[in-house]
Amino acid sequence: MNSSLKERFERLGPVEDVSRGQSGSPVAISLHFDQPVKGFRSISAVRALVKGGMSMLTAKKAIERAMEKGQVTMLVPHVESQADLARELEKTGLVVKAVAVRPIDVREIRQKIGLTQEQFALRFGIDLETLRNWEQGKRSPDKTAQSYLRAIERMPEEIQAAQEDPILKF
Numbered sequence: 001m002n003s004s005l006k007e008r009f010e011r012l013g014p015v016e017d018v019s020r021g022q023s024g025s026p027v028a029i030s031l032h033f034d035q036p037v038k039g040f041r042s043i044s045a046v047r048a049l050v051k052g053g054m055s056m057l058t059a060k061k062a063i064e065r066a067m068e069k070g071q072v073t074m075l076v077p078h079v080e081s082q083a084d085l086a087r088e089l090e091k092t093g094l095v096v097k098a099v100a101v102r103p104i105d106v107r108e109i110r111q112k113i114g115l116t117q118e119q120f121a122l123r124f125g126i127d128l129e130t131l132r133n134w135e136q137g138k139r140s141p142d143k144t145a146q147s148y149l150r151a152i153e154r155m156p157e158e159i160q161a162a163q164e165d166p167i168l169k170f
Contacts, residue, residue, distance in 0.1 A: 024078040028099035032071040041092040048088040053078030106134040
C-alpha cells in the first residue's frame with residue numbers, strides 16, 4: 001500500500017464493527033423524512049438497522065429507498081426495544097412509525113361511527129355475515145381485513161367516498 005493511501009486511512013480512524021442483533025422480536029416499521037434529506041445521517045441509520053438484525057446490505061438498500069422515495073416500510077428482525085430503535089433512528093433525521101399490529105375491535109369501530117351492522121356492512125362493502133362473525137368472536141379478520149378496518153377507524157368518510165361511484169344517467 002502506498003504511503004499516502006495509508007496516511008488517509010489512518011486519519012479516518014479505526015474501522016467500527018457493528019454487530020448484527022440476534023435477539024429480540026421482529027418489528028415492522030415505516031421510515032420517512034419530516035425535513036429535507038440534506039442533514040440526514042445515513043450511516044448512523046444503517047448502523048441502527050444492523051443492530052436490529054438486518055444485514056448491512058439490506059439496511060443500506062432500505063435507507064437508499066427512503067432517500068429516493070421519501071418513505072420505506074420494512075421488517076427489522078431482532079428488536080430489543082422499539083423505543084430505543086425509534087430514538088436512534090430519529091436522531092439521524094428520520095420519522096419512525098410502527099406498522100399497526102394491535103388487535104381490532106370491530107364492534108367498537110362500528111359503534112364509534114354510529115352505524116348498525118347492516119349499515120356498516122353496506123357502507124364499507126363487507127359481507128354482513130362476516131361482520132357478525134367478527135363481532136361475535138367466531139372468526140377474526142385476516143391481515144388485509146385488519147388493515148381495511150384500521151383505515152375505516154381512522155378515516156371513515158374517506159373510505160366511504162372511495163366505495164361510492166356516481167350513478168350513470170343515460
